[in-house]
């Protein structure tokens with residue numbers, strides 16, 4: 001029973017032309033598999049679905065989810081995952097997109113459809129229906145700091161009665177989010193939910209020092225890997241097929257070592273510094289006459305149209321150092337599984353304060369990959385330095401240590417495999433969808449209790 005499903009997954013991965021289609025199909029699949037338990041029992045049993053959901057107590061509740069946008073970026077996708085988790089236990093879920101794009105594009109359209117299919121009600125951001133629904137809801141989840149603007153703009157005089165039942169989910173830590181116009185109501189909501197301890201600390205500090213406001217009760221909820229990803233990660237046949245396919249498309253042989261950085265190309269994600277480290281590691285290997293297989297790097301997340309200056313700089317660097325045969329660029333994609341199956345090491349090189357969480361890190365660990373990451377942000381809470389990967393400082397001073405770590409893993413296949421296995425164990429222990437669901441359930445329970453208390457008083 002498991003095999004046809006896997007084949008289907010493989011076909012999906014190969015047959016799609018755009019990331020959007022891939023996401024919509026896989027996510028749709030997950031919604032179906034939760035509703036049609038009868039049809040897919042064997043798979044469901046295998047993945048532990050028969051376990052009572054920790055969110056079961058949400059069954060008869062009404063929840064409003066407010067997202068600043070509806071797109072394929074990290075924040076909205078996470079909120080959609082929450083929407084489907086809640087739907088799977090019978091919660092009444094209403095979705096509101098606070099900043100509607102001027103034009104409904106194909107992606108928004110398919111995402112809205114997908115929500116209808118899963119029984120999520122989608123409401124316009126403005127108007128009396130949105131206000132009434134929010135006032136009546138048991139819980140309101142505001143997603144990202146930016147969504148705060150919606151409160152005054154739409155709820156107006158109803159803001160005070162809604163605040164005690166708001167859970168504010170925050171995924172960002174860039175300076176421009178620390179604006180009073182976004183977060184002035186933050187101290188008065190029932191709770192904040194943040195993806196890592198580092199980010200929670202940072203918000204506490206910055207709201208206090210910059211804005212003179214206090215954070216509400218704050219819950220740290222680490223994210224988890226989706227069932228869809230784990231299904232591919234745990235299927236050695238699928239992994240091998242994907243590995244061969246991707247390597248062939250890049251011109252990388254099976255015995256070569258492939259390092260990857262998988263993020264949208266931007267200075268904050270550090271692709272430029274990674275390529276400097278990669279070049280430096282090749283120099284070290286040559287200088288020390290080390291015996292290593294042929295080394296390659298792939299940058300997944302390119303978009304020649306969007307970040308032209310940095311994209312050009314990266315390609316110029318590669319050309320100037322004569323690395324064209326070793327460094328490969330791949331367009332942005334949401335279908336990361338094939339690349340995770342194909343590579344040997346993931347590099348997470350996010351700069352400055354690092355990632356708020358950095359989901360790609362736990363995804364790579366699910367594929368038994370060691371991670372070379374910056375010692376910043378959420379990465380420090382995921383990667384165990386020296387055990388599941390190696391950490392290096394952010395910034396220019398991180399270039400030589402990262403180069404050394406690249407050499408270390410390139411020259412030591414045993415260490416690579418051992419770290420990959422440890423990473424996989426860590427993911428299984430802490431970073432699965434059911435762990436995230438447990439953590440979120442505990443938070444929702446507490447927030448709902450608290451808001452009931454405040455509405456009685």
Ligand SMILES: *[C@@H]1O[C@H](CO)[C@@H](O)[C@H](O)[C@H]1NC(C)=O
Nearest residue numbers: 127128129130131132133135
């Ligand atoms: C919203 O609630 C008010 C007061 O309860 C009611 O008069 C109005 O008809 C409702 N509007 C909608 C669109 O549901």
Ligand SMILES: *[C@@H]1O[C@H](CO)[C@@H](O)[C@H](O)[C@H]1NC(C)=O
Nearest residue numbers: 201202203204205206208209
């Ligand atoms: C808060 O920020 C200040 C200034 O950036 C820093 O000196 C201090 O150590 C930070 N405190 C915490 C608890 O992170």
Ligand SMILES: *[C@@H]1O[C@H](CO)[C@@H](O)[C@H](O)[C@H]1NC(C)=O
Nearest residue numbers: 302303304305306330331332
């Ligand atoms: C990658 O993106 C560029 C620019 O958007 C486009 O011209 C190119 O065809 C894409 N390549 C692939 C393989 O999709």
